Amino acid sequence: MSSQITMGSFKNVASTPFFVPLSQEIDSFEVWNMTQMDATVRGVSGSTAGTRIIRAYFNRYLAAGTALVDQAGTFSGTIAPVSSGNLAINGFTLFNAAAQANGPNISGASFVPGQPTVFTASAHGFQVGDIVRIVSLASAPELGGLVMTVTAVTTNTFTTLLDSTNSLTSTFTVYKVGNSSFPPRSLYYPEVRVIAKITKANPMVVTTLVQQNYQVGDVVRFQIPVAYGMQQLNSTQNGLPVQFTVSAVNNAVGTQTVTFENVDSTNFTTFASILAAQFPQSLPVMIPQGEGNTNNFVLTPPSPLPYANQDILGFAKQNLGQNGILIGTGDGTASATTGGIIGSTQDIWYWRAMSSLQNFPQVG
């Protein structure tokens, strides 16, 4: 146990928050925007555009999402005057994987039944990739409690891959359970995933409500309540699980599919969303079974098989929990309304995190 200083650099993506994973307790954190201080680093040319945050500082006494910042003025040659102040929005946010809170409740007015489903909720503030849960649907209780990835947004609407075809539109409450800027909410991989839809085709394609991060060769089984149909995927009554090997995955937000090349579901019972009358109900889920350990891709090209029966550890348990700090994004200035540390340019940053052996109690 001792004081600890950690440092590094990163190249931000324009207008995108950046997460720095750190296992240490973060007592203070600083970043320098080397690019906007006219330094050419890692192939990115320095800039003298000015009017940008060039240094930001955070400590435990500051509120989450804020920062103390230095902002450069207009450059004269190679130097610029600096103004200091408090950035009220899109600053630094500490992240503790073991103590993640849900977002605030947001009231929703309605949704358009279908697949995908478009929800209307004024000024929801969600971003594509966020994970949200809907609850308290007065006219569609069968959808209550579902968790899904946001695949598209407008100011007052958001879209998910939920199949609500058989539901009535309803008021609802929605809140964020996973932030697109942070590491996954769950501490452990792989996860059970709720199914949005299943094709009747060869090969069979399963779409999940939330990105699954599975990989080719992984083995899964299904647990589908009778009300959802397609009972052919369930394990049988003889005690042996019916397993399926993943042959392709597309984890892009808005696609979120898992393909099973060795499954022809053409003649299976249709997988359908449930009715309000079938509430309450368990969820249809896809369950990770273990690393690739079965080879049932016989006669399936290409050959030799690049997947299945391979010595892969795709479904080996992994603890994904990590702490760190999120660096917010805005227009790269200290503006109270549009500000944020990271701006609309791609810059090279130097960062330094410090953990103190001892913290003095607050005095006065």
Add this chain to the structure above:
Amino acid sequence: MAPPINCTNGTNGDNPTNISPLDCSKAVRLLRTANAQFIMDLIEGEDKFGTAPVRTCFFGLTHTNLSADLDQMVGFQNVAQYSNTANLLQSEWGTVRNIRFLLSSVGSISVAASANGADVYNIFLPGQESYDMVDLDGYSAQFIYAPPEIASPRLRLYQTAGWKMAQVFNITNTSWIVNLRCTLQVAL
């Protein structure tokens, strides 16, 4: 992650519902059909007033907030009514159908996750060998205390205590473990 099934036979109008004996039977049926083995042997009946035998059981690992709901369940048998209490666990609350419930104040809760936005309580029902623990050569968990003579030898101003561990838990067969999810009927 243990595969989830919702309680659906309770009466509180939520999804999942509050726990009911039938939900317990369904969860046990699922495990037994998958050939999961019980954890605890049966406790035979004895000639003692107010007691009854206890079935062979899986353990149900859940939160102490469920204790009142369990007490309300028809057929629930508190540990005081076991015909033999020789091998009780300190956290054991009682039994219904083929489940003996172990309660902990750090039991798993999914906050505001039900259809009505109530907290969902996860009851983990593991069968034998459904999960295992991988130790790293006996390293396991260590609690390390450094007295002032070691932590700050010059002036002996402070001492340190901490823990570290190197072990992994792993679900070996997802068919042999179930997460029975429920909400509360008896409000906190």
